[in-house]
Amino acid sequence: MSLSLEHLQRLQTSPPAPLAPVMDTIIPKSTAHHDQSIAVNDVAVAYGGRTVIENINLSIRTRHITVLLGPSGCGKSSLLNCFNRMTDLIAHCSIRGSVLYRGEDIFQPDYDVRGLRKKIGMIFQRPNPFPFSIRRNIDLPLKEHGIANRDERRHILETVLQSVGLWPEVRDRLESPALQLSGGQQQRLCIARALALAPEVLLMDEPCSALDPMASSIIEELIIRLRGKYTIVLVTHNLFQAQRIADDVGLFWLREGRGSLVEFGDKEQIFSHSTHELTRSYINGICG
């Protein structure tokens, strides 16, 4: 089924209903319930009454890399912030629709948000290690989640620093300030910090865009290495990055000041067989 640009424009001015069946057909066929990590149903996000994104329906496959792609300002990060309820911290932010994590609606009033954030880690655009020592950056979250045994923490510290490839670089200076590390190292430390809590999902909000090309490619390689172990949802406006690392891709676009999901599907479908005019234009560099 194809959607012309003209058709899409009409859809956005008319009620959202017709869009839903279209979405159903383009969700990857392999997405049976058991390997679906996060399901997004008809989600809309508004800040103080101003809707920034709406009619979002998609499904994140377990232990795959899902890339949310699109130009800046079309609500990709707003959607990402819903998945671990970081939207709670934004004043006057309201969410409609439902986000299911392992089949449970995370926006239920008595949902365990701290437990959710332990299971769903987040990496930010700008590396944000705490201004403490490297060790304390990993120790603090572990202590927060009740790991009181020092040997156990030391073991986790080494394991996660190994898994982000930082161990050989910092093993001799674990007590030195994390902020003395280079940008790329800081970002890897942040990934290690998230991994320390043994999450199932990693949300990454443009994790490479504040880094130089070298550091950026190291992070990308790391993300590829993490595929199969974690469910990764990555926001980017970098088309090439999406092509390199994605399993599934959601293309977002801005229409009349609101972000919407144009197409969602596996990488093959989006990059090679898209019948969607806007997707094809974006991928071929004609727009965006």
Next chain:
Amino acid sequence: MPRQYPHEVIKHMHTFRDRLIAWISAASVLLITLLFLWLVLDIFFKGFAGLHWSFLTSAPLNAGRAGGIAPVIVSTLLILGVCMLVCVPAGLATAIHLSEYTVRNPAAARLIRRSLDTLAGVPSIVFGLFGASVFCDLLGLGYSILSGGLTLACMVLPFMIRAGEESLRSVPQEYRLGASALGFSQYSVLTGILIPVAMPGLSIGLILGIGRALAETAALIFTSGYVLRMPESLLDSGRTLSVHIYDLAMNVSGGEANGYTSALVLIAILVMINTGARILTQRIVHEVHI
């Protein structure tokens, strides 16, 4: 049509302006340093002669012309202690509320901030009258160290709250987001991240607050009185060093020499408390690397 200056003239103008700014700022630094040095040296030379161990440990005689200042030092420390006991927890709690919990109600926060700024600018004599009517009369604490300490707390609180709030707000938002995304409770974000990171600013607020409290006279004359006896409880009247210095300078003829020595002691106490506060905060924040 605007006049065009030749390149050389513009260059000259810029060099001149750059130099002027550098000169003016250097001159003001020099002036302020000289004034401060003059003040300290004046007190030092006029007060040092009277400074003996017995001056610190004996009671004043003849309205302070002779003898020492032991009860005055004790009263000063007690009043400061009461003031800080109230100010530090209440000030920190309010600062935390203003910086962390008013995001959804900025109008209320603005109102509180404006009130605090106004309160911080109210002359201390007004606080003295307020303290006299509320603590001394209404609550029946009389002229006492407790009344004086509480009045000082009212006076210093707005100032310390604002200083505390500013230092908490200056902690980058990304640390809050990072900690929250790791599933930290609000309490842990505060105690594990925000307070340690804001500690240098918080301690400056504390040190300046202590300085203000130690320097105060007007608010205390009405509330803790100026009895020279050694206080036996917090409900006794007591005289602080500042009040003592004021009294010796204004009301007691022939009291200048002891006044200068008392001033020297006051400065020494201030330096000691500030150094102590700095060492203490450095211990707390030694793991923070900014």
